[in-house]
Amino acid sequence: MKARNYIGLMILTSLLLSGCQATPAQEIVYFINKTNGLPKSMISFMETNFPEYDKSYYTIDRRKEENLPILSNVHRILSYKEFILNRELLEDLRTADKIIVSGVFTLQYVLPIYGKKIMEKTYWQFWGGDYEVLRKKNLSVKLKLTKCIVTYCIRCAKGIILLTKPERKAFEEVFGNIANDKLYTAVVPSGQEDENILMKARDEHKVVKSNIIVIGNSATDSNQHLDIFQKMKHLDTEKIKICCPLSYGEAQYREDVIKKGKEIFGDRFYPITEYMSYEKYVDFLNSCDVGIYNNNRQQALGNISLMLNLGKKVYVPELTKQYYEQFGYKLYSISEVEFTNIENVLKYDTNVMENNIQCYEQRKKVIYREWEKILTE
Numbered sequence: 001m002k003a004r005n006y007i008g009l010m011i012l013t014s015l016l017l018s019g020c021q022a023t024p025a026q027e028i029v030y031f032i033n034k035t036n037g038l039p040k041s042m043i044s045f046m047e048t049n050f051p052e053y054d055k056s057y058y059t060i061d062r063r064k065e066e067n068l069p070i071l072s073n074v075h076r077i078l079s080y081k082e083f084i085l086n087r088e089l090l091e092d093l094r095t096a097d098k099i100i101v102s103g104v105f106t107l108q109y110v111l112p113i114y115g116k117k118i119m120e121k122t123y124w125q126f127w128g129g130d131y132e133v134l135r136k137k138n139l140s141v142k143l144k145l146t147k148c149i150v151t152y153c154i155r156c157a158k159g160i161i162l163l164t165k166p167e168r169k170a171f172e173e174v175f176g177n178i179a180n181d182k183l184y185t186a187v188v189p190s191g192q193e194d195e196n197i198l199m200k201a202r203d204e205h206k207v208v209k210s211n212i213i214v215i216g217n218s219a220t221d222s223n224q225h226l227d228i229f230q231k232m233k234h235l236d237t238e239k240i241k242i243c244c245p246l247s248y249g250e251a252q253y254r255e256d257v258i259k260k261g262k263e264i265f266g267d268r269f270y271p272i273t274e275y276m277s278y279e280k281y282v283d284f285l286n287s288c289d290v291g292i293y294n295n296n297r298q299q300a301l302g303n304i305s306l307m308l309n310l311g312k313k314v315y316v317p318e319l320t321k322q323y324y325e326q327f328g329y330k331l332y333s334i335s336e337v338e339f340t341n342i343e344n345v346l347k348y349d350t351n352v353m354e355n356n357i358q359c360y361e362q363r364k365k366v367i368y369r370e371w372e373k374i375l376t377e
Contacts (some may be wrong), residue, residue: 028055028375029096031107033228042102043074045189048366049071050375056092058083060107080110093118098158102188104130108150119156123374125186126162128298132172133221147174154179159374163187166319167298186370197279201286202310202357211240211346212288214307217300219249224294225257231339233264239342243288245272246302286310291344293320294334311353311359313346327366328359 030046032039038058093099093114099122101107112119118354134147160179162168168183168271182208190198197374216223225244231238232242242265246254255274261269276284284289291307292315293300308329315332316324316348324331330352 013246014042014313026097026375027055028053029092029099030057031053031099031101032057032059032103039074041186041190041194042072044194045371047071049371053375056096058089062193083107083110083197084113089262090114096121100161101125102128103178104150107208108146108153112149112152112156116156119153121158122153122156123159123184124153124157125159125188126160126171128163128167128170128295129220129222131171132297134174135170151175157182157236159184161186161374163298163301164323170297171184186374187367189364189371194278197282198306198309201282202205204286210235210289212243213290213292213345214243214245214285214288215292216295217293217303219246219251219254219257220299221253222297222299223295224293226260228292228294228334229260229264230315232345235339235342235345237265237268237342238299241268241270241271241345243272243284247273247275261365279353282306282310285312288312289348291315292334293317295320305363308356313348313353329356329359329363 002199013264028046030042032042039057043057046053046057055072055073057074058077059075075089077086077089083089099111099118099121101111102125104124104126111122130150132149134143136143139147154175155178157179159182161184162171163185164187165185172180216225236365242261244257244261246257252358254271258269258271261271272284285303285306288307290313291304293304294315294317296317298320304314304316304320304324308324308331313332315334318333318335321331321333
């Protein structure tokens with residue numbers, strides 16, 4: 001009897017100890033769209049905030065343009081052929097608990113090759129441009145095929161990640177409500193190094209009027225530069241400088257913006273056509289007083305966030321304004337602006353700017369919770 005009790009006690013103890021053992025860390029494979037510093041920021045955010053996960057990062061960078069962190073789990077894929085034939089990547093896909101693809105137009109043609117089992121543990125993060133191009137009428141044969149493939153990816157996916165809640169309407173205009181039960185919201189965060197640069201710029205900021213207005217974030221027609229130019233052409237522009245970042249986007253649109261900008265504003269117009277490092281770009285934005293982002297879709301969130309966190313005055317469309325207001329930020333709606341007096345545009349409310357700087361910490365917490373929800377479910 002004693003022997004039986006002893007054996008029973010041993011079995012019970014063994015079961016209890018096995019239940020107390022830490023479960024294996026989840027394996028996450030993260031594909032990051034190669035876009036001007038994004039991989040570096042995303043990797044830094046994930047490594048800093050979620051060290052308990054086993055993570056592998058991949059970015060397709062055919063020109064080796066990205067300055068990637070030197071870590072054993074960070075991989076640069078130089079071609080789609082390499083993507084398909086890379087044995088280490090295939091093994092990571094097979095063993096991963098979750099696969100996250102940031103930017104649908106990165107892998108929508110190749111990931112389905114690996115079959116439904118891979119697709120069913122994939123989260124696709126949509127950027128505004130990913131579905132905006134598919135909203136247009138009279139799609140080409142290629143875009144119709146793309147839409148069919150992306151729709152298949154959505155149906156098979158574990159989750160769909162949108163950057164903001166307001167863009168759900170635009171998403172459903174293209175794909176319907178096929179992702180109702182698996183929609184998430186999570187923006188692309190900043191890494192620790194980027195935050196340090198931002199904090200340094202903010203500390204060095206001096207409230208000195210430069211009368212520099214930055215318009216838009218890229219050479220894409222969704223910025224609607226020309227619309228803002230028309231609204232501002234009657235202003236006394238001798239007092240201001242107009243700067244337009246145009247380092248990436250569409251070549252013809254870039255030329256049109258530069259031509260019209262010089263025609264209306266003359267030597268007060270400064271197009272920025274060369275890429276800047278993140279630190280230099282933050283310094284540039286810190287030298288501006290006002291940002292005007294007239295984007296007709298979800299776009300330029302990184303630029304808008306930087307301007308707000310630097311304590312600048314920011315004009316945006318109503319939907320973008322609503323998105324930031326949930327964090328307590330104060331922005332100005334373009335539709336409410338009276339472009340009749342340059343002083344109105346430049347008018348600076350110190351209380352509003354201080355409020356926006358304080359909101360930065362709150363938004364950081366929300367971003368963390370958004371990604372925590374995706375990783376833990």
